[in-house]
Amino acid sequence: MSLSETPLTTPTTYFGYGSNLWLHQMSIRCPTSQYLGVARLPHYTWLINDRGYANVVENTNTSQTYSDEVYGLVYSLLPSDERRLDRNEGVPIAYTKELLPCDFWPSSTSERANTSSPPAETRDMLVYIDRNRTSPNQPREEYVYRMNQGIRDAVTKGVPEEYVRDVMRKFIPERGEEEGRIGEFARTQAKQFRDESGVSE
Numbered sequence: 001m002s003l004s005e006t007p008l009t010t011p012t013t014y015f016g017y018g019s020n021l022w023l024h025q026m027s028i029r030c031p032t033s034q035y036l037g038v039a040r041l042p043h044y045t046w047l048i049n050d051r052g053y054a055n056v057v058e059n060t061n062t063s064q065t066y067s068d069e070v071y072g073l074v075y076s077l078l079p080s081d082e083r084r085l086d087r088n089e090g091v092p093i094a095y096t097k098e099l100l101p102c103d104f105w106p107s108s109t110s111e112r113a114n115t116s117s118p119p120a121e122t123r124d125m126l127v128y129i130d131r132n133r134t135s136p137n138q139p140r141e142e143y144v145y146r147m148n149q150g151i152r153d154a155v156t157k158g159v160p161e162e163y164v165r166d167v168m169r170k171f172i173p174e175r176g177e178e179e180g181r182i183g184e185f186a187r188t189q190a191k192q193f194r195d196e197s198g199v200s201e
Contacts, residue, residue: 012082015039015102015125017046017072018054019143020085021150021159025190029088030081037106038113038158039125041070044100048171049133051094051197052140054147056129066166071115071159074104074125082126088193090200095128102127105158113158133199139171140196145186147172 013036020026026033041056045067049055061068077085089095103119139147151168155161 012077012079013123013125014075014077014082014085015041015072015100015127016075017041017056017070017127019146019150019190020075021073021154022146022190023073023153024149025146026075028191029193030075030077030084032078033081034076035109035157036074036076037104038115038154039072039074039102039104039123040115040119041072041100041102041127043068044070046070046167047134047136048139048143049130050135050137051130051133051195051199052137053094053143053197055134056127057134066160066163069163071154071163072102073154073157073159074102074106077126085128089128090195091128094195094197094200095130098127098129099124100127100129101125107158112156115158115160136171141182142186142189142196144172144175145183146190148175 016026020029023035042064043059043061044056045059046054046056056070059068086097091097101122102125104121104123105113105115105119107113147168151164151172155164
């Protein structure tokens with residue numbers, strides 16, 4: 001279901017699957033956001049698209065392998081934070097907004113969600129998605145830094161390590177802390193994103 005603008009008085013349940021897996025980045029971009037747990041988006045495939053950033057692409061596969069589903073972290077967004085996130089995500093040019101049904105494992109900031117157990121519920125969540133740029137490609141250098149921060153947080157919160165290994169690591173090489181220019185630029189991007197692809201500039 002397309003979503004152009006959510007009601008101004010109701011918090012939005014947001015599914016983050018890219019660099020917004022990085023809890024620190026979310027706390028900067030959306031300071032009133034609250035972490036809610038882990039979710040899984042079925043019948044979509046995670047990839048890095050030709051802009052150099054994460055995207056999810058719908059698939060028709062009936063299998064339940066990690067390549068046919070997307071895991072992410074869930075946040076509650078107040079309208080002011082959703083507007084901030086819209087700007088960072090380049091809505092409606094780089095991404096559009098949709099409500100998609102996701103399997104949900106609620107947990108607190110101090111808990112690890114048990115994603116090996118059945119989900120507590122299926123809930124419609126806000127997903128930023130690019131329906132136009134769906135070809136796999138290479139990530140931008142600074143994005144690798146931010147994704148590695150996010151992957152560490154996601155695994156800590158309960159996103160399966162096998163999913164990271166089988167899906168995300170095909171695009172995001174595992175690295176230690178980046179120093180110097182790339183790390184500094186990545187931290188700047190975490191605070192206030194500038195689209196290096198030029199799509200939403």
